[in-house]
Amino acid sequence: MAKELIKGNEAVIKGALLAGCDAYFGYPITPASEIAHAAAKYFPLAGKVFLQAESEIAAIQMCYGAAGGGVRVMTASSGPGISLKMEGISYSAGSELPIVIVDVMRGGPGLGNIAPSQADYNQIVKGGGHGNYKLLVLAPNSAQEMCDLTMLAFELADKYRNPTVVLTDGFNGQMMEPVEFPEPVKKKPDKTDWAAMGDAKTRKNLINSIYLDPEEMEEHNVHLQEKYKKMEQNEVRYEDYKLDGAEIIGIAYGTTSRVMYTAVDEARKKGINAGMLRPITLFPFPKVKIRELAESSKVKAFLVSEMSNGQMVDDVRLAVEGKKPVNFFGRMGGVVPTVSELLEQFEKAAK
Amino acid sequence: MAQLKDVLKKPSSFYDEFLRKPDNYQQDTHYCPGCGHGILHKLIAEAIEDFGIKDRTIMISPVGCSVFVYYYFDTGNFQVAHGRAPAVATGIKRTHPDAIVISYQGDGDLAAIGGNNILQAANRGENITVFFVNNAIYGMTGGQMAPTTLLGQKTMTSPYGRKATWEGYPMKVSELLSTLEAPAYVERIALTNGKNLMKARKAVRKAIQAQIDGKGFSLVETLSMCPSAWRMTPVDAKKWVEEAMMKTFPLGVYKDVLDEREVGSWHRALETVPIEKYHEILGLAHEGMEVEGDVESVPxxxxxxxxxxxxxxxxxxxxxxxxxxxxxxxxxxxxxxxxxxxxxxxxxxxxxxxxxxxxxxxxxxxxxxxxxxxxxxxxxxxxxxxxxxxxxxxxxxxxxxxxxxxxxxxxxxxxxxxxxxxxxxxxxxxxxxxxxxxxxxxxxxxxxxxxxxxxxxxxxxxxxxxxxxxxxxxxxxxxxxx
Amino acid sequence: MARIEVHKDHCKGCGLCIDICPVNVIETSKEINNLGYHPAQYKGEGCTGCTLCFYTCPEPDAIVVYRKD
CATH class of the missing domain: 3.40.920.10 (Pyruvate-ferredoxin oxidoreductase, PFOR, domain III)
Structure with a gap:
């Protein structure tokens, strides 16, 4: 059987190999280290490259090299390391390199702690590095999705030639759950038209983010924005949990959404017509669906919960455009909201 | 030492025309008159042509005056972040072990912001070739102090002269890297008189050959003229390299274990494993006992x-x-x-x-x-x-x-x-x-x-x-x- | 007989070739080229084909040396 009880972090690596990942470059950090451990264990067995870099800065640049060479490549880290990667992430976005980056969020700012958090939302979804760029951002909430969305991340990264982040948290990384692993991906896209692979066919290619001429730089930016628009048209993914006829719409992703499933069920037991929209892609954000809900006469209010000071809630508010109240409940520093806390919020929103 | 050809002209590993260069002078470099970069470019281009490795070569352009290396070399090209060329080179080389990966870096790039990257790539013995251009100053950004700026040397950010007790001493990269075990070949050259130029030519070829032979990391440090930032004529700049720079940065071979290394000993070939084996490798192929759970008799x-x-x-x-x-x-x-x-x-x-x-x-x-x-x-x-x-x-x-x-x-x-x-x-x-x-x-x-x-x-x-x-x-x- | 050819429109007049030439057969031209420099020029005879002007020249296509013409 290809079903295994496995930690989310390890499922990332098994999924990556099944997706045809060729190389892993990374630097250890809790709570993402099991990803590196699993890569170190399995990549060499599959004839793939695992290399521990001297820093997060170097790790993402090694990814830049490998991705520019046309192979599937990934790295993983957590907050402090992700901050260091921002230089390379901006360059990769500029050079349009398909790199998969896993961010297992932990408490911050600064060294913070190793407990689960969702406080890197703005950093990952809104920027963090310099320039007008967007990352594709996928948000798993189970070990199964740690595998599945990592695999999807490779596909989307290649499809759009864009760095793609699997944005998860310490809980999701550390938790073990049954995961069904699919068959390995057999065919990978041909990249000889742009990658520099050290052969005759690709000798003409240049991997580059520099455009000295402002007009050309703007043209490149326009091209990037068009690409991001296409992502918004084609790649929005979310889970509809009891949304049909719901009056109070919970919105949460990752571990917080797990707590919210239960809170929705408990609220319904108490006669509150609750439902949840769980964004699976944070960029592109399911803003059209949220706007639709905001415009529905049935919907009374939104309840956004995050393990942060309220970051995704800004995107919800932009989508709701003031049409309905948007309540926010956040815990910070590594504290996970509890079912009873969210239940109380649903009750409050229903009043 | 390779024989000289009968006709010495622009090597075919340069583009015929520098079409990526956004001006009307697409046969000429963007470098100032008398700049050492152009001289080193030509030596590298000649070696690539002579070794017949143009198709396999990937040049890495850094940040600094040589940011546009990709204008010139008819090879695969990467332009990368400041100081990170050795890390990018690592990513390329590890996944394309048969590519010839050349990292071209200046002194700010390699010795300041990318100091750890070069140190670690050297220490891992990456099978790459690094050309390090030391001209004791930051050229592109307008003549600021480099880690290799000489004591007493005046720059825009050391206007009263570099002082050891304030800015420290000039960084001796070749000496530093040669203390590591992994590097195969480290030499410091200069682009001044005929003797030095011929030594430079030999060093460039040796460093690339080392990679072709899979013998590991090599670095050639080039003392190079920057007439513009030094505010000298090209000929005076050449003299300054000989009279001032060479005192702090003596020329010579700092490390050479090429003869002791077997061909291919640092070539990291990749094994091909059929994907049909992946489930087995990942431990997913085992058959575990499964039953249908029944909760009827459970409290x-x-x-x-x-x-x-x-x-x-x-x-x-x-x-x-x-x-x-x-x-x-x-x-x-x-x-x-x-x-x-x-x-x-x-x-x-x-x-x-x-x-x-x-x-x-x-x-x-x-x-x-x-x-x-x-x-x-x-x-x-x-x-x-x-x-x-x-x-x-x-x-x-x-x-x-x-x-x-x-x-x-x-x-x-x-x-x-x-x-x-x-x-x-x-x-x-x-x-x-x-x-x-x-x-x-x-x-x-x-x-x-x-x-x-x-x-x-x-x-x-x-x-x-x-x-x-x-x-x-x-x-x-x-x-x-x- | 060896000789050199200076492609005058690709010369930036840095003078390195003139300085290095062991037999002093390169000089500065009075002409101003299309890059705005006084380019180097071959005096017309005396080249030994030593190649140093080629290697010291920072421009890819400013000097060609014919060693055995």
Whole structure:
């Protein structure tokens, strides 16, 4: 059987190999280290490259090299390391390199702690590095999705030639759950038209983010924005949990959404017509669906919960455009909201 | 030493026209008159042509005056972040071991912002070639101090002259890197008189050949003229290299172990493994015992076990939980396991939460367990109050000298550690507990538990003892009259 | 007989070739080229084909050396 009880972090690596990942470059950090451990264990067995870099800065640049060479490549880290990667992430976005980056969020700012958090939302979804760029951002909430969305991340990264982040948290990384692993991906896209692979066919290619001429730089930016628009048209993914006829719409992703499933069920037991929209892609954000809900006469209010000071809630508010109240409940520093806390919020929103 | 050709002209490894260069002078470089970069470019281009490696070569353009290396070389090209060329080179070379990867870097790029990157790439013995251009100044950004700026040298950011006690000494990269074991070849050259130029030509070729031969890391440091930032004529700049720079940066071979290395000894070839083998490699091919779970005979409270297991690190707490979760999965149910983590973690204690359910599991956190396993005293003290009414408390009397106070729960005191000791190892106390859980809840089948241990337990030699411990635990729980 | 050819429109007049030439057969031209420099020029005879002007020249296509013409 290809079903295994496995930690989310390890499922990332098994999924990556099944997706045809060729190389892993990374630097250890809790709570993402099991990803590196699993890569170190399995990549060499599959004839793939695992290399521990001297820093997060170097790790993402090694990814830049490998991705520019046309192979599937990934790295993983957590907050402090992700901050260091921002230089390379901006360059990769500029050079349009398909790199998969896993961010297992932990408490911050600064060294913070190793407990689960969702406080890197703005950093990952809104920027963090310099320039007008967007990352594709996928948000798993189970070990199964740690595998599945990592695999999807490779596909989307290649499809759009864009760095793609699997944005998860310490809980999701550390938790073990049954995961069904699919068959390995057999065919990978041909990249000889742009990658520099050290052969005759690709000798003409240049991997580059520099455009000295402002007009050309703007043209490149326009091209990037068009690409991001296409992502918004084609790649929005979310889970509809009891949304049909719901009056109070919970919105949460990752571990917080797990707590919210239960809170929705408990609220319904108490006669509150609750439902949840769980964004699976944070960029592109399911803003059209949220706007639709905001415009529905049935919907009374939104309840956004995050393990942060309220970051995704800004995107919800932009989508709701003031049409309905948007309540926010956040815990910070590594504290996970509890079912009873969210239940109380649903009750409050229903009043 | 390669023979000179009859006609020396622009090497074919340069583009015919520099079409990426955004001006009307697409036969000429963007460099100032008398700049050393152009001279070094030509030596590299000649070597690439002579070695016939144009198709295989990837040039890496840094940040600095040589940011546009990709204008010129008719090879694969990467433009990269300031100082990161050795890391990018590593990423390319490790995944394309047959490519010839050339990192071209200036002194700010290599010795300042990318100092660690070059040091580590050298120390890993990356099979790459690095051309390091040392002109003791930052040219492109307008003549600021470099790590290699000479003592007393005036720059825009050391307008009164570099002082050792303020800015430190000029960084001697070749000397520094040659102390490492991995590099194969490190030489410092200059682009001044005929003798030095010919030595430079030889060094450039040797450094590229080293990579072709798979002998590992090589670096050529080039003392190079920057007439513009030095505010000198090109000829005076050349003199300054000889009269001032060479005193601080003596020319010569700093490391050369090429003859001691076998051809291919640092070539990191990649093995091709058929993807049909991936499931086997990933350990997904094993057949584990599975059954269809049945909750009919299970007491209602245990039909959706929410287990909290707590004790000292080393008591097998995490493994106990994993075994339950694995077994739950093999009954066709959903299961989650999450270790003590974040703020709940306290020195020396471990706990984990397990949920098993036929319904999808929302939060994996067990805040109100229906089964509490307390392996030491602090765990009992801390978690007894959280147990759901009617829930089961199993506590390890070998390690706990107090009694639970609740009266609305089912309690099984169990001398797990002592029983484990009798069986033969303190490490199987957790299995004694599992036996008791099986007996009390009836939700999990013993043979599936035993089979699950094959997947969960790393040290297989303990498995027979584990089986014995589970039986003893079951027996104890069965016979216990509370 | 060896000789050199200076592609005057690709010369930036840095003078390195003139300085390095062991037999002094390169000089500065009075002409101003399309890059705005006084380019180098071959005096027309005396080249030994030593190649140093080629290697010291920072421009890819400013000097060609014919060693055995």
């Amino acid at each position: 209602k409270i245990f039909r959706n076990p929410k287990v909290l297991i707590a004790g000292f690190g080393g008591q097998g707490i995490l493994l106990l939980g994993q075994t339950l979760a694995e077994t739950g999965m093999r009954h066709g149910w959903n299961s989650t396991w999450i270790p003590s983590y974040g703020p709940e973690m306290r020195g020396g204690t471990a706990n984990c939460h397990v949920k098993i359910s036929s319904d999808p599991i929302g939060s994996p956190v067990v805040s109100e367990p229906n089964i509490l396993i307390a392996m030491n005293k602090p765990s009992l003290e801390r978690f007894e109050k959280d147990l759901a009414p009617g829930g089961l408390l199993i506590y390890n009397t070998s390690m706990i000298d107090i009694k639970p106070t609740r009266t609305d729960i089912e309690i099984l005191p169990l001398p797990a550690t002592e029983m484990a000791d009798e069986i033969g190892s303190l490490r199987v106390a957790n299995m004694v507990i599992i036996g008791a859980v099986l007996e009390k809840t009836k939700i999990l089948q013993k043979d599936v538990v035993l089979d699950s241990l094959n997947a969960v337990v790393k040290h297989k030699k303990f498995i027979p003892m584990n089986s014995d411990a589970i039986n003893k635990g079951m027996e104890y729980a069965r016979n216990y009259k509370g």
